[in-house]
Amino acid sequence: MRKIVVKNTLIDWLVRLFSTSVGVVAQLASKQWINDVDLQRFRREPLLGIYSILSNGYFWTYGLAAVSGVVSWFWVLRRFDLGVAYPVAESLAFVLLILASSWLFSEPVPPLRWVGIALISAGLVFCR
Numbered sequence: 001m002r003k004i005v006v007k008n009t010l011i012d013w014l015v016r017l018f019s020t021s022v023g024v025v026a027q028l029a030s031k032q033w034i035n036d037v038d039l040q041r042f043r044r045e046p047l048l049g050i051y052s053i054l055s056n057g058y059f060w061t062y063g064l065a066a067v068s069g070v071v072s073w074f075w076v077l078r079r080f081d082l083g084v085a086y087p088v089a090e091s092l093a094f095v096l097l098i099l100a101s102s103w104l105f106s107e108p109v110p111p112l113r114w115v116g117i118a119l120i121s122a123g124l125v126f127c128r
Helices: 010-036 039-044 046-054 057-079 082-105 111-126
Strands: none
Touching (some): 010 057, 010 082, 057 082
16 A cells, blocks of 8 residues: 655644543533433433433534544544544543543542653654
């Protein structure tokens, strides 16, 4: 297979950041959505349960963010080496998810996890 050399532009980097960010938004929305689902109601009244799921804004936020993330990830895959794009995206998502879930859901962040965040952040600086 022939390698296509692409010079990465500012737009490419912004799409890469967007792809990671909407992936984080999708995970945060899915957590809030699943916390809002009343499973007992779903069992008792399946049609009302389905309605409550489909009328939940977090459900649609998750769906829109997930689709946007996949589409923008295709752009990233065409413009960056997979061996760099994937680890950077996942590492950045890991850090962003910890910070956002701590802020939005009051999830604890133990000291050792802060060390991990610092090491991952330092690694992201060197991984381009």
